[in-house]
Amino acid sequence: MKRGPFIAVEGPIGAGKTTLASMLSTELNIPILKEIVEENPFLDKFYQNIDEWSFQLEMFFLCNRYKQLEDTDLQYIAQDKPVISDYHIYKNLIFAERTLKGIKREKYRQIYHILTDDLPKPNIILYIRANLDTLLYRISKRGRDFEEQIDPAYLQQLIEDYDTAMTSLAEREPATVIVPINGSEVDFVEHPEQFARIAAQVKELIQ
Ligand SMILES: Nc1ncnc2c1ncn2[C@@H]1O[C@H](COP(=O)(O)OP(=O)(O)OP(=O)(O)O)[C@@H](O)[C@H]1O
Numbered sequence: 001m002k003r004g005p006f007i008a009v010e011g012p013i014g015a016g017k018t019t020l021a022s023m024l025s026t027e028l029n030i031p032i033l034k035e036i037v038e039e040n041p042f043l044d045k046f047y048q049n050i051d052e053w054s055f056q057l058e059m060f061f062l063c064n065r066y067k068q069l070e071d072t073d074l075q076y077i078a079q080d081k082p083v084i085s086d087y088h089i090y091k092n093l094i095f096a097e098r099t100l101k102g103i104k105r106e107k108y109r110q111i112y113h114i115l116t117d118d119l120p121k122p123n124i125i126l127y128i129r130a131n132l133d134t135l136l137y138r139i140s141k142r143g144r145d146f147e148e149q150i151d152p153a154y155l156q157q158l159i160e161d162y163d164t165a166m167t168s169l170a171e172r173e174p175a176t177v178i179v180p181i182n183g184s185e186v187d188f189v190e191h192p193e194q195f196a197r198i199a200a201q202v203k204e205l206i207q
């Protein structure tokens with residue numbers, strides 16, 4: 001069955017997902033769904049001690065996004081209305097596979113699949129790839145206190161995890177369109193013509 005476009009913007013921390021999703025939402029007049037950051041009670045503690053807090057944090061993100069996705073399904077997808085999101089639910093697994101170990105990782109995997117397997121997934125993914133220097137620069141420019149403690153090695157691993165995950169998603173879901181964007185070279189914030197090219201590409205995909 002054909003359904004309305006469900007667009008997700010993805011990429012590692014600080015790649016520009018919220019920025020690009022917001023710009024596209026305005027330009028294309030499509031409602032935006034944003035992830036919850038400031039109200040997250042575990043992020044600060046997590047960055048201070050990943051092993052201690054990872055399970056609580058990953059479960060918090062999963063429950064939150066599960067609820068958002070359920071609502072999105074009712075409000076938009078089931079009614080064939082377009083929507084753009086600054087994340088894909090799959091990011092839960094990308095992060096959790098990196099931050100959890102042993103039995104907790106195994107339990108998390110099972111819960112992730114139970115909760116999300118039957119929910120609608122984005123049919124278009126704008127995947128912003130960016131190198132470590134770009135991400136570190138953008139994260140520091142954004143200036144969230146709790147992110148000052150991010151270990152560059154953790155960020156570098158996530159860059160690689162994202163590449164692996166997107167390749168695997170493309171194999172599992174050949175119908176999903178993945179548009180790679182080189183976030184270290186393409187600057188959709190400072191260069192309107194570069195943003196216009198991305199917006200035109202998305203317009204063409206959803207027509
Ligand atoms: N193409 C760009 N050129 C210059 N600055 C950018 C660009 N994209 C994003 N930024 C800036 O980088 C910072 C991070 O961007 P943003 O918050 O959109 O990233 P994100 O991928 O949504 O992050 P997170 O993973 O934490 O949710 C912001 O300060 C934003 O203004």
Ligand SMILES: Nc1nc(=O)c2ncn([C@H]3C[C@H](O)[C@@H](CO)O3)c2[nH]1
Nearest residue numbers: 013037057058061091092095099147
């Ligand atoms: N561990 C972990 N799992 C997730 O699912 C996840 N999603 C986002 N984040 C972190 C990245 C930014 O610092 C901040 C805002 O995106 O939250 C996550 N961290």
